[in-house]
Amino acid sequence: MKKLLFMFFICAFFSVNAQVKFNVEAHMGYAFNHEIKVAEEKVESNTVVMTQFGANVQIPIYKGIYGETGLYGKVYFAKGEVRNSEFTSTTLRFDIPVLVGYHFLDKYRIASGISVSNNRDFEDFNISKQDNLRINYLLKGGYAFNKKWQLVALFQRNLRTSPDLYLLNEPKSTVSLGVSYTLN
Numbered sequence: 001m002k003k004l005l006f007m008f009f010i011c012a013f014f015s016v017n018a019q020v021k022f023n024v025e026a027h028m029g030y031a032f033n034h035e036i037k038v039a040e041e042k043v044e045s046n047t048v049v050m051t052q053f054g055a056n057v058q059i060p061i062y063k064g065i066y067g068e069t070g071l072y073g074k075v076y077f078a079k080g081e082v083r084n085s086e087f088t089s090t091t092l093r094f095d096i097p098v099l100v101g102y103h104f105l106d107k108y109r110i111a112s113g114i115s116v117s118n119n120r121d122f123e124d125f126n127i128s129k130q131d132n133l134r135i136n137y138l139l140k141g142g143y144a145f146n147k148k149w150q151l152v153a154l155f156q157r158n159l160r161t162s163p164d165l166y167l168l169n170e171p172k173s174t175v176s177l178g179v180s181y182t183l184n
Contacts, residue, residue, distance in 0.1 A: 026051075031048035054073060095136075108144075
């Protein structure tokens with residue numbers, strides 16, 4: 001009986017594994033806040049550009065419905081002004097998304113879910129400190145212009161309440177466009 005169950009799981013794994021899609025993606029976008037303050041002073045001209053690179057796996061669930069997860073690196077380039085002082089910053093974040101999506105009309109897909117990323121720089125990251133992790137809501141859409149390449153649009157919104165200081169270099173909302181390449 002154990003051998004029969006083992007063979008069943010092996011066959012099930014390979015039948016599902018044959019339909020799994022592995023993708024690499026690159027995005028570029030704009031991040032924005034509403035009014036934020038640092039030391040009770042309003043931040044002026046807060047401009048943030050984001051690039052994101054990573055890989056994901058799409059696992060079919062049922063008739064066009066799929067689950068998606070992966071690992072991404074995001075780099076934020078920010079600049080702004082507080083009173084008469086200008087600032088610039090570059091911030092690296094790692095992001096792990098978990099989405100549920102739907103493929104429709106052969107060329108389109110839409111997915112929604114959450115992602116977890118570090119909210120502090122790596123040298124300052126400590127599990128006992130507050131505000132270590134950021135939870136984002138994700139809405140992702142794609143259009144396949146051939147079997148390997150897709151145009152991808154992504155909206156991210158921070159769900160946690162973070163002090164404004166953390167929003168200077170990684171704002172509450174991000175909109176980006178990119179491409180996705182299917183490896184298999």
